[in-house]
Amino acid sequence: MARIDDIPQGTRQAVLGLQIASFDTEPFVSGPPLARRRVAVISSAALHPRGSAPFLPGTAEMRMLPATLPAGDIVMSHVSINYDRAGWQRDINTIYPLDRLRELAASGVIGSVAETHxxxxxxxxxxxxxxxxxxxxxxxxxxxxxxxxxxxx
Amino acid sequence: MIESLGVPTVVLGLVRPHMETTRPPRGLFVPFPLGRPLGEPEDAAFQTRVLRHALGLLERNDGPVILEDFGEDAPSQTALAGWAPPFVLPMPGEVSAASLRTEMELVIPWWMRAQARFGRTTVGASGIAPQAWPAFFAAFLAGEVPASPVAGLTPALALRFACDDVKALYSEAAQAEGPMPGIRQVDGWFWTATLAGRLLIALRTAGMASSDNAVRTVAGRFFVPAPFLPPAAGH
Known part of the structure; x- marks a missing residue:
């Protein structure tokens, strides 16, 4: 549905009106087979441990999320109101798929899940x-x- | 930026034109609603298909740039006919702290059920307890700029995150029972059928007339999503 025509009109204008960065370089790094990789997630959803300060708009900081942090101890303080939260509310894996990565590690598709995200x-x-x-x-x-x-x- | 520092990356992209501009080393365009990069809540098989496709790009050596499209839509992109929350609220009346408090008393038991169902709550970004929301909102509705109840947050930011929290509480409560609604159905209900939704729209109007510049900014931009702005707002 994030095909452009499916985004509600007011939101579509906001999304397409964003200034999107382009880059002069095209880095490309190879690695071992996936079954030997240790996979980490970087989410731009401004996730942070419950009780810690929210992300402020425009901040360049990052927060570490230990893989052991329970799903219920993670909250979101993203500045945008133009995206769905209902999916995230039902299932954290909709945005932050650690449970799926653990399953992929258990089945040998990936090597392991990082300790920190x-x-x-x-x-x-x-x-x-x-x-x-x-x-x-x-x-x-x-x-x-x-x-x-x-x-x- | 991560890749240029030596670590292989793959991105799930929700807006294809953005991906075509940023040209990440490896990208999988996923045609899902904004906010759902894995596509379908509570569907591990679907999420796994997305992940396996994306992670598989890490084994390719024919970049840069690799940009592929995920071939499935998410089932909940279709509205669920007849969906409604598992509770009925009175028709929203006059916006006030008292009326919000009354409505919240009806909603909070369902929020508690939702927490039991989903095993967690996403309410809590503001750090302000729900019981304190009505009076905090009412002060802004009256044109005041009350002291922030949260150390380190300005009144404007505390208000902004409290608005997120009230939306989350209602949205979770609305999903406490029954099948999963289609995308936008919960939002549609919140903004058109609840007093809390009306209050946030009124709060936007009041905030945009505030003497506090930061309150004006957050009220205008971060309370009410564009599809639900009142026509009088010029949208």
Missing amino acids: YSVMGSTDPATMQATAEQIVGQLQQERSDAVLLSPV
Whole structure:
């Protein structure tokens, strides 16, 4: 339904009116077979542990989400009101699919699920996020995670 | 940015024109509603198909750029005929703290049932207890800018996240029983059939006339989704 014609008109204007970054480089990194990869999720849904400060609009920060954090201890403070929350309310995997990744790891499709996952505030200007990207990659490498699923909303 | 620092990535993309502009190393366009990158809640098989397709792109070496399309729509993209919440609310009357409190007393037991059903609640971003919402909202409706009840948050941001929380509480309650509604059915109900929805629309109007610049900004942009703005707002 996020085919453009299916997005409600007012929301469609907002979505298509966003300034979308383009990049001069085209990085492409290979890795071992999927069955040996350790997969981490980066969500741009501004997810954070319950009780911690919400993400503020436009912030370039990231929050770490330990894989052991229970689903009920994760809340969302994304700035946008133009996307569905009902699916997320029924099932956290609609946005943050750790249960599915665990199943894929158990069945050998992927090697393992990372110990730490990450969230950022979507719609933040990527030009402000270089340090955040470096911070995330530092943690990924420390945990030997070698595949990232980017899950936007 | 992650890939340029040496870690392979794959993105689930919900807006294909955006993907065509950003040209990520590996992307799977998923034709699902915004907010549902895995497509279908409570359908592990569907979610797994999305994930396997996306993660499979990590084994390809014919990039950059790899952009593929996921071939299935999500079942709940179709409206569920006859869907309604498992409870009936009185016709919304005059917007006030008291009327919101009365309505919430009817809704909260269903919110509790929803928590039992889904094993969690997504209410809580604001850090303000539901019992405190009516008076907090009423102050803004009266043109005041009350002190923020949350350390570290301005009144405007506390209000903004409290609005998210009231929407989440009602949306969860509406799904406490019965089959899964189609996309937008819960929102449609909230904005047209609840006093809370009316209150947020009134709060938007009041907030946009606030003496506080931040309140004006959040009220205008972050309370009421575009499809539910009142016609008088010029949309």
